[in-house]
Amino acid sequence: MSNLLSIGRTGLLAAQTGLATTGHNITNASVAGYTRQGVVQSTLPPLNQGVGYIGSGTQVAQIKRYYDDFLNKQLMNAQATQGSTDAYLSQISQIDNMLSDSTIGLSPALQDFFRGVQTANSTPALQSSRESMLSSGETLAARFHEVSGRLQELQDGVNTSVTNTVNGINEYARTIADLNRKIATATMDPLNPPNDLLDQRDQLIRELNIQVKVNVIPSDNNMLTVTFGSGQPLVVGTQALEMAAVQSPTDPGRMVVAYPASGRSTIISDQAFAGGALGGFLDFRRETLDRVQNEIGLVAAGMADSFNDQHRLGQDLNGDPGLDFFKPVKGYVGYDTRNSPNSTGTIDVTISDAKALTGKDYDLTFANGRYTVTRSDGGKVVLTDGNGTPFPEPDTASFDPATVPQPITFDGVTMTLAGAPAEGDHIQLRPTYTAAANFDVAITDYRKIALAAPIATGPGTANTGRGSISVGTVDEEYLGHQLASNVTLTFNKVPDPADPTKTIDVLQGLPADKEITVRDAQGKLLDTYPVGTTEIPYRAGTTIGIGEPEATTPPKLFGASFTISGEPAAGDTFFIGPNTGGVGDNRNGVLLAGLQTKNILNNGTATYQGAYAATVNYVGNKTREKQVGSAASETAVTQALANQQSVSGVNLDEEAADLLRYQQAYQAAGKVMQVAGQLFDTLLQIAQ
Template identity: 30%
Template sequence: MSMGILGTALSGLTAFQRSLETTSNNIANANTDGYSRQRVELATRPEQFNGAGYMGNGVEVANITRSYDQFITNQVRTSAATFNDVNSFYKLSAQIDNITADNATGLAPALKSFFNAVDDVSNDPTSIAARQVMLTQAESLTQQFNTMNQRFGNLRTQVNTNLASAVDEVNGYAKAIAELNVKIVADIGRSTGKQLPNELLDQRDQLLTKIAEKVDVSYVAQSDGSINVFIGKGQSLVLGNYAAELSLQGDALNADQKQLVLNGQDVSNQISGGSIYGNLRFRDQVLDPAQQQLGLLATGIATEFNNIHRNGYDLSGPPAATGVDFFELGAPSVQVKGPPGNNAGAVASFVPPTSAANLGASYKLEVISTAPDLFTLTNLSDNTAYTPLSATDLSDPAPAVAAANGFNISFSGTLAIGNSFTISPSFNAAANIKLNSAITNPKQIAAASAADLPGDNSNALKLAELETKTSMLGSKASFTQVYGQLVADVGSQTHAASVSRDAQDTLLKQATSAKENISGVNLDEEAANLIKFQNSYQAAAKAVSVANAMFDTLIGAFR
């Protein structure tokens, strides 16, 4: 009987020692990110039969489990992906909103000051001082265009930097998960699947959450304890002990337009969630349209102003000079984008348009026939379509359709029906616009409509009327309205992103709180467990002492 008491007491000592060790481990990891509270599961040892019946045989540690809820953990992961998406989108959008809407950095004040100077020249065309102010304001306006375009370019560089950093992090996390898969499979095999390596599982779950902060992620558990990890619409990132590698590559038509590549495939349009998606979404939905609209405005102002100025006469005579442009656009590079399925490449170049009335910020060119090649060109600003067009219509100088819209385009490779290209002729026009270098003297401003009439201001009046004239977007918008549309579009998207970010922040906090309630370490609870297990250990030790005393009594009876 004494041996039975000793055996059960010793089993209790071992069980409660493990419980104390586990509680101590919980306390030590109370502030460890991703750690799930562990608990010792105790089970009675198989009882033994004797003449008096079945006698208990003590306790054993059945398992050490972690407090874990897969549904809530997945909810945290999903909320983290959504929040980091809208948070990245909002932070970047707020920067471009500050650039366009601010009175100090925006274009509206410079545009107003320039046309005020034009008004002054039209009021007094013989005033050299007024003419000089007009030239100064023109330079200020073009510099503001240049500066805004440069800041847009800086944001594009920031997006590419953010993407590169996030891709490197995801690759590191994926490799770590693959390594953990190997360890977890080995540890589960060592215990024949009865016990789980809790801390390794916590580390793997934490890595999945970190990937979710960069890009939406899902996984499929395997029977051996490993997991296969997928991003986007099922693109495999980790398969067992193999980790694929994400990379960034420049678009075949535009090196600055980075694509997300996985297993040799462009997955930029397949992913969602996380800061990577937020950066891509900002670039495609806010930055590109804003830069296209800014370039469209620069092209429109230069085109319409030059058309009038070129027909006027200056004060440099006699004889008075005419036929001089006021602004220069140079040869800005044209942005061309094509989906991954295109079989052909394309090269486009800028052509100074003859009018700004029907210019669009961007165009979609689609192949509708081959042999011969025929195309449909759609102005995405007003959905005006030109069809069918031949290759000649796209490559010849004005008045060919493409040239009239600010570009010409040629192709390489084999075109196929359904191939499409998005073309933004004025994408970089704001970077190049400047006062015509041929105008070096305020007398060269063509304010008159006839030669050798110094007091004639009729041409200057036409220039001044451009401020309010609806000369763009199908003759429905003025320069100020075109810029106002840019500011409004950016502002509305930024505001919507702000509202969405606040909502997603609340949902993420709620999901994280729910996970902490299940998996987090409560120090008060662990302190109580310490006392409980300590008392249990002391009681088991007392039973050992009783067994020892009974054994001593039994031995003493035979002395």
């Protein structure tokens, strides 16, 4: 009887455990992260009764947790991708909305500015038209400031998001480490772990994974090691290795992630966060925000430099050479706060060639007595010394500051160094990073606008032939070698030295103290005449240059140039000289207006508006890419969650069936015990 009673009792206990487990599933069905549990029963060892082995009942071997590691990892990967994509999209959408807004975009302001230049050209002598040009320049500067300010707000927003996300990650890490401790303490039998604690920890890891993509490695006593990136630790056993958002060592306005230390913090590379919201924020800043700030700055710096170059070739209402119309742009220089305190090395970076600007950032490092310049995209850097000589291969980006003539130029910027650097010094150079914020009009007096050209040309009043002379142009070096007075050129026919019976056409009266060049209509150099030459052959339609030579091959002439065309008569004269009556002259203004449609930026392949449009197009395409990615990642998460829940989720219909099954088992086991009791009572009655 006792054996039958014992069998009934074990069945009753097993059914009771099944009812409790099923009830636990039902009541926790809506709890996030809860994993379905089930009772695993096993048979108790049978008893040998001589006639054979008779069963002794059942036992609960395990409360099984229906968990699939593969499906869980699939879900975590999908959630990490979604977290990164959604964080990226939330930020880039703001830039896309800003750049596409016609009320605050740069394109209308650029058009309005050049419309102001054209208005000034139409009536160059009027004060009102010149003041209108100044006003449109100030409006353009204000628009650059507005766009730059909005981008800086986004930069600040990313800083806040990075800081808050890192703080949240640290909180998750501490809680997971504490759960590791509790789970290890509660794990007496590896086959019977504390399932509810495991669920809590897995749910926290999934939530952490949405913030930063993590890798999970099993450890002793059911503990887990949590890492990110290429193995950077976050949780090791019961210890949480906390991170911190700190100021970038080269940019105090930029928050980066580091392992804090009492001495020197260890900066963690942005690329280590390849997923999750934190990765999305950092990817957005690195791939889009930095690029847009640099490219908007490139438009600002390129315009200031090229417009100033042309403006300086003009002449203002006072008859003086033109000054800078816009304030010259300086590049951002970030000295690494970790540099040696003994370092006194300083660098000044200015924009010197709009066409060569790349919109990239550069790192300057000092080691073994040499500076090395590295471009952020890995592109080749070729430095040019103060004499204009490119550094030789293969070390085109490395130099000894003590021996190389300064300033040093590369990629459209000029770099001037001072002081004594220390071994290991690191400096970040961002030539166009702050250009939009610093873009401003330099002149305030309308009379200083240089719309006139500094030279004047014209035919003699007594000419009888059909020759003409162009208005003439000057280049960037003319102001250093101006013509002091009018030069009068005379067309004549002189005997041909090769055949005195014939004549040749010549131009006479060229200045003896200047070098002369002759180029064809395509700009190809035809002849160079040394200082002292006053007579050259006449070739209609060729461009004649008067100025100072530069030792290049082919020779480049710095100065003034003009073209004489047609068929002059013998004795006809043409003059070229200083412009002494340029109040109504707009020749330089026309050249200034022409900059709007001239391919200046990106190595002469894009206009100002074209370069800006390329940035807008990049942002639009990237935004669309992230929108598609967000929709795809949402679908992936939904599918991965469905797959995971098909194994681990609680099905209430199934649990209701189990509830009935265990109820019936409980009642049946109770009936066994009841029968055993009745049989025992019968035996007692017989014994009486």
